[in-house]
Amino acid sequence: MANKTISDLLADFELRHAQKSYANERRRVRSKIIQGIEEEKRALLLKKLECAFLQGEARACDKELAALEQREQEALRAEGIAEEYDCPACRDTGVIGGKYCNCFLYEVYRLVYGAVDLKTLTESFDTFDRSVFDDKLPQKSGKTQRQMMELYRKICEDYIGVFPKTVKQNILLRGKAGLGKTYLLNCMAKEAHKKGIDVCLMRSAALFDVFFKHRMGEEVPLEFLRNVQLLLIDDLGTEPVTQNVSTEYLFDLLNRRLEAGLHTVVATNIDDLQKRYDERISSRLEAKQACATLFFDGEDLRLK
Template sequence: MAYEASVLRRAARRLEEAREDRARELERRRAEIYRRLPRVAEIDRQLRGTILQIISASLREGRDPAPAIGVIRDRNLDLQAERTALLTGAGYPADALDERPACPKCKDTGWIGVEMCTCLKTLCAQEQIRELSKLLELGEQSFDAFSLDYYNAQAWPGEAVSPRENMEFIYEVCLNYAQKFGKFYFKNLFLTGAPGLGKTFLSACIARTVSENGFSVVYDTAVNIFARFEEQKFARDKLDAEEARDETRRYLGCDLLILDDLGSELTTPFVQSALYTLVNARLMADKRTVISSNLSMDEVRRRYTGQIASRLEGEYRVLPFYGEDIRLLRKQRL
């Protein structure tokens, strides 16, 4: 898994700022203690000086430095004991002047060797959620908040099961897809159905859970995504083209892409080509994708090329939403 550079940069900046805040707090506390307990300041100066003595003793030629080092060590232990007694006697903890990293595993660097530490992963997940929230309004959207109460338990015309039974199944698929991301037997999902049935809500639930589990997630609308592909190819301004290229790389390279509202875009030959490139490239790279659309699969076949329709039907688990408009039902119950 790999986070976007912008997400990682913001998370690393927060880690550095927290480290700097702790350093400033330690300096403030040290100044306060030295003012109240001048002897502690003197002890600290002596302890720092013994480091030079140890180095000097170890470098002397013609004699064994061990006895000198032993004397210095004993003196240091006496000073440290006096220092502890002074601090605790004044109501401070014994380690009040010690540097204490917030994360003992990585010492606040964010990395353990070449592996990202869990503390930095947590910040990356938070930054990613913040980014997703700008578009998805990730407030109450969570699987725990999802309710089946608005879905009719009665038979629905033309369908084998009721809207509620259907949504129970869809909910379980989406929940397992998110919680077992990358290991679930459905790699890609296609959420199809009329507006107001919960497609965007469940997409947001998936985005939140997958992101919180440490994977990179990009959510965007079909209109925005294809506009970026178009800018990358046709933009005259170099900076605009580079920015669009960075965005298209995000779409192609993230662990999970959520493409919302497929079919709302103007379907030109260029858009057909861009959609095929996006879908095919992510399949070839074994990247996961969730697509939501108001189009039925019959409408998908009529609107897009056979290659695109074939991949969506063959490589995606199609989840059809049906029932009454949830937004209207909620409004009526207010």
């Protein structure tokens, strides 16, 4: 559930790093070879400090330290004492080079915003089953439902494949329920996560719940949603309308992301977005220059 704050998560990561570091150190202490190398490193560091005070040449010490580091890594591998962290990139600190690691952002989306846990998704482009779509009755586009879905699958897969250098900045998936919009959205989220892209998949109800909490003064910062590389919003239009929240917060989010050149994919059952929200929002969701619109039509798969 989305009941954590950013402060909570930072504390969680600090504790996680400390626990994993302690466990790693315990394994190292039990190795006489590693302890010997550590003694050599301490002696070299002392020698380097003396060189600094005496204005001596310290480059030789640096080379020896680098060689010792290499020896230590080889010894660790040989003895099977690899460092164990959930995220080797940030060593469970949640930060790399002064920026939040994707592992930390993933927890923010899931535990602070109530976003979908992408690790639980079963849909993927690899398991796409074209046979469930009708291939006999032409739709308004002149294509059968199967032909449309094969085309849309390729568009969505290519979008993630070349991300962030996409042909269009955003994608809008629109059409009635049960036609495969959520399936493709889940496929995109799953593939993006697998590729290491900073991605957040929000169901509309959860997104507007975040907006409402922020409006009420709760500790729910919006900058993470504004700055995520790829934001996917499912079922837009199914959320309850809240005065001074629905339109203003959604417009602000979409507008900031559009101006920042960040990518947003939205799935909706709403035919008239301008009537549901207003012209500002519909123009940003339907802008032809920045957005590719995929119209879904055909038989509701949930009724089959």
